[in-house]
Amino acid sequence: MIQNDVVNQLQLLIKTVSPPLLEVVQTPLETPQLVPGQRLQATVLASLANGRFQAQIGDQVLDLNLPKNTQPGDKLDLTFVTNQPRLTFVLSRDIPLPQGAKADVSISDTARYLGALLDKAASRSGPEAVQLTKAAPVLSAAPGNTADLAQALQKTVSQSGLFYESHQAQWVSGERPLTELLQEPQARLSRPELLRAQAAPEHASQATTQVSQSAAEMQAPAKPTPQSEPVHPQAAPLVQQQMDVLDSRQIVWQGQIWPGQSMDWQIEERASRESAQPESAEWQTSLRLQLPRLGDVNVALRLGAQGIQVSFKVAETATADTMRRNQLDLHQAMSAAGLNLASVLVEAAIE
Numbered sequence: 001m002i003q004n005d006v007v008n009q010l011q012l013l014i015k016t017v018s019p020p021l022l023e024v025v026q027t028p029l030e031t032p033q034l035v036p037g038q039r040l041q042a043t044v045l046a047s048l049a050n051g052r053f054q055a056q057i058g059d060q061v062l063d064l065n066l067p068k069n070t071q072p073g074d075k076l077d078l079t080f081v082t083n084q085p086r087l088t089f090v091l092s093r094d095i096p097l098p099q100g101a102k103a104d105v106s107i108s109d110t111a112r113y114l115g116a117l118l119d120k121a122a123s124r125s126g127p128e129a130v131q132l133t134k135a136a137p138v139l140s141a142a143p144g145n146t147a148d149l150a151q152a153l154q155k156t157v158s159q160s161g162l163f164y165e166s167h168q169a170q171w172v173s174g175e176r177p178l179t180e181l182l183q184e185p186q187a188r189l190s191r192p193e194l195l196r197a198q199a200a201p202e203h204a205s206q207a208t209t210q211v212s213q214s215a216a217e218m219q220a221p222a223k224p225t226p227q228s229e230p231v232h233p234q235a236a237p238l239v240q241q242q243m244d245v246l247d248s249r250q251i252v253w254q255g256q257i258w259p260g261q262s263m264d265w266q267i268e269e270r271a272s273r274e275s276a277q278p279e280s281a282e283w284q285t286s287l288r289l290q291l292p293r294l295g296d297v298n299v300a301l302r303l304g305a306q307g308i309q310v311s312f313k314v315a316e317t318a319t320a321d322t323m324r325r326n327q328l329d330l331h332q333a334m335s336a337a338g339l340n341l342a343s344v345l346v347e348a349a350i351e
Contacts, residue, residue, distance in 0.1 A: 022078065024087040025052070025063040034080040039092055044074040062087065132160055137256040149257075156253065157267070161185040161238050162245055189232045264288040270302075294319045307342035308334065313349065320348035 034040075042055040044066065053066040057078070066076070078089040138156055143149040158167075164186045170176035181187050245251060249269035257263040270282045282304040289297050296315040301308060310330070314320050323346045334341040 020065075020067075020090070021081065022064050022066060022089040022091070026086075028060055028062070028087075034083065036080060036082060038080045040078050040080060040089075042076045042078050042089075044070055044072050044076065046072050064089070067091075132157075132251060132253045137259050137261075139258040142258050142261070152257075153265070157251065159183045162242055162251070185238060186232075186235055189235055262290065294322070307340035309343045309345075310341065311345040311347070313347050315349050317348045320346050 040057055042057045042064075045054045045056055045061065047053050047070070048063065051065075051068070053064055053070055055062055055064050055066065055076070070076075077092040079092045081088040081090055138152045139148070143152070159180075161184045164181075164184050167176055167181055167184065171178060171181045251267045253263075253265040253267075255263065264287070266284075266286045268284045268286075270284055282302060284300060284302045286298065286300040289299075291297055294314065294316070297319070298313040300311045300313075302310075312320070312323055314323070327344050327346075330344060331341050
């Protein structure tokens with residue numbers, strides 16, 4: 001089965017810049033053999049109680065989310081988009097065409113590239129978490145306070161390039177400085193001259209001018225090469241990772257958080273598959289550390305509508321006892337940060 005989350009996320013992106021997608025609720029047993037870009041005529045048969053419409057396309061009757069002003073008897077010109085994860089169309093009249101262009105639908109190289117990534121994802125047995133590794137320690141030494149550690153972890157994931165496109169949107173709206181955007185891999189591939197200009201204070205005005213002139217270029221996922229490749233060859237593995245993140249909703253980071261201290265860190269979005277409501281999603285992050293005095297410690301933190309649930313799994317009974325005695329400190333620290341700590345669980349491994 002094709003990875004539905006990947007397709008759904010791509011469709012969500014399409015909906016923000018393209019005509020509304022008309023999706024069939026239930027794909028018929030005999031799926032029509034259609035080609036993306038093929039134009040068809042639909043006859044509206046009836047309006048349904050849920051606000052959708054029953055329409056006949058060829059010899060099949062389908063349930064579609066047509067515009068609200070649609071009336072039974074209307075004939076609509078549709079363009080076929082895809083049959084994965086379900087039959088999807090758009091109204092042909094809503095497809096924007098350049099002046100003088102013919103009403104022929106073609107698939108761009110970038111769309112074909114993303115399609116190939118989707119096919120690759122569909123061929124797997126199941127979604128896989130994206131693994132990030134870092135050879136050099138994140139911090140030069142053990143942090144003096146938790147705020148420094150949190151900032152370092154946030155920066156590590158934020159500058160990985162996995163969220164580059166959303167960070168571009170924040171930059172355009174003035175919510176993210178250019179200096180942060182230029183730290184990500186895609187920016188270094190896209191505009192190396194901006195990095196050089198940004199590094200030299202005396203060229204600040206020149207950098208600003210270059211940014212203004214090339215804003216549209218930087219808003220592409222990755223710069224095409226002179227050979228018209230849809231994605232820069234060096235960015236291809238990262239684009240694949242972005243697709244995997246959309247599919248698995250998981251990121252795994254492994255490396256040294258400071259010299260001599262290794263850490264396994266996982267971030268996961270949960271429950272979104274069962275509900276279409278964004279507020280129903282839960283986030284879980286987990287850490288595994290081998291600490292000098294506490295030994296092997298696994299920490300899982302789940303953030304949901306009811307608050308934060310924290311669970312500790314440790315190897316030593318003495319470590320578990322120490323943690324239980326200090327639960328009040330954890331509650332107070334969470335409360336001071338404006339967080340609702342719903343529950344704390346401490347378990348020791350049974351030998």
